[in-house]
Amino acid sequence: MIDRKWIGHELPPSILAIERSRLQLFAKATGETRQEYLDVAAAQAAGYGDIPAPPTFLMAAELDSGASTQLLADLQIPLAKLLHGEQSFIYHRPVCAGDTVTVRSKIGEIYDKKNGALEFVVKTSRAVNQHEELVAELRSVLVCRHE
Amino acid sequence: MSAPSFDGVKVGDLLPTLQLPPVDRTMLALFAGASGDHNPIHIDTDFARRAGMPDVFAHGMLGMAWIARLITAWTSQSTLRRLDVRFLGITHLADAMQCGGRVVEKLEQDGERCVRIEVQSANQFGQTKIVGEALVALS
Numbered sequence: 001m002i003d004r005k006w007i008g009h010e011l012p013p014s015i016l017a018i019e020r021s022r023l024q025l026f027a028k029a030t031g032e033t034r035q036e037y038l039d040v041a042a043a044q045a046a047g048y049g050d051i052p053a054p055p056t057f058l059m060a061a062e063l064d065s066g067a068s069t070q071l072l073a074d075l076q077i078p079l080a081k082l083l084h085g086e087q088s089f090i091y092h093r094p095v096c097a098g099d100t101v102t103v104r105s106k107i108g109e110i111y112d113k114k115n116g117a118l119e120f121v122v123k124t125s126r127a128v129n130q131h132e133e134l135v136a137e138l139r140s141v142l143v144c145r146h147e
Numbered sequence: 148m149s150a151p152s153f154d155g156v157k158v159g160d161l162l163p164t165l166q167l168p169p170v171d172r173t174m175l176a177l178f179a180g181a182s183g184d185h186n187p188i189h190i191d192t193d194f195a196r197r198a199g200m201p202d203v204f205a206h207g208m209l210g211m212a213w214i215a216r217l218i219t220a221w222t223s224q225s226t227l228r229r230l231d232v233r234f235l236g237i238t239h240l241a242d243a244m245q246c247g248g249r250v251v252e253k254l255e256q257d258g259e260r261c262v263r264i265e266v267q268s269a270n271q272f273g274q275t276k277i278v279g280e281a282l283v284a285l286s
Contacts, residue, residue: 055212055224059208087211088229
């Protein structure tokens with residue numbers, strides 16, 4: 001059982017510098033070949049200041065910082081039992097290479113289904129850029145399977 | 148392909164499908180590095196087997212990244228307002244995913260003309276792995 005005391009827990013902020021080479025690797029890993037995701041001049045021609053971070057990229061902030069790993073350790077969810085249930089993004093502003101994004105997350109609900117065989121943890125996050133402008137809101141539902 | 152316009156889009160319109168190659172271990176290793184998700188269950192067969200899985204399997208967020216590609220191939224990323232998905236099943240090695248989307252509503256939100264799109268991905272056996280919705284603003 002995941003201790004319900006973690007409801008309301010705030011994770012330490014995670015700061016991610018958005019780098020071109022990382023975005024180029026992300027494009028390669030996801031099969032993205034359009035030039036605006038690979039080349040600065042093409043990105044600028046498409047109206048971005050630099051290569052844009054793709055829509056799902058911001059998850060990297062808490063993975064790189066170790067905040068995600070620490071959260072799983074705190075909640076005592078083994079990696080072998082972890083599944084991703086749901087993921088949402090609300091977009092407010094573009095994020096491009098050269099930006100620095102800070103993600104702050106909080107644990108919302110923790111609940112179970114199937115008599116505790118599946119436990120769910122809801123995490124909500126706000127991502128701001130180096131100007132403290134809100135760039136995105138994220139919501140993740142993590143699932144711990146005991147079956 | 149020209150960018151879709153609000154007036155040119157009808158409820159029921161289908162987005163061009165995105166066909167992905169079969170999932171392989173190289174793809175998962177690259178995505179682990181690129182995404183920052185180093186969970187060994189996606190890249191280490193020994194770990195996956197100890198966890199009771201037949202083998203490594205794809206990161207959920209790789210599947211969602213493909214859904215995002217479906218949208219941004221149709222309209223510029225700068226028009227994307229919202230993307231929500233539910234992961235229904237595990238995407239295994241050799242699954243060749245196809246992502247699709249359908250316009251289900253035209254609406255106004257926060258002073259912008261938007262379309263709501265139902266999205267999903269399924270493997271070559273017709274097993275749906277991800278369902279969700281995107282909201283894009285079209286001029």
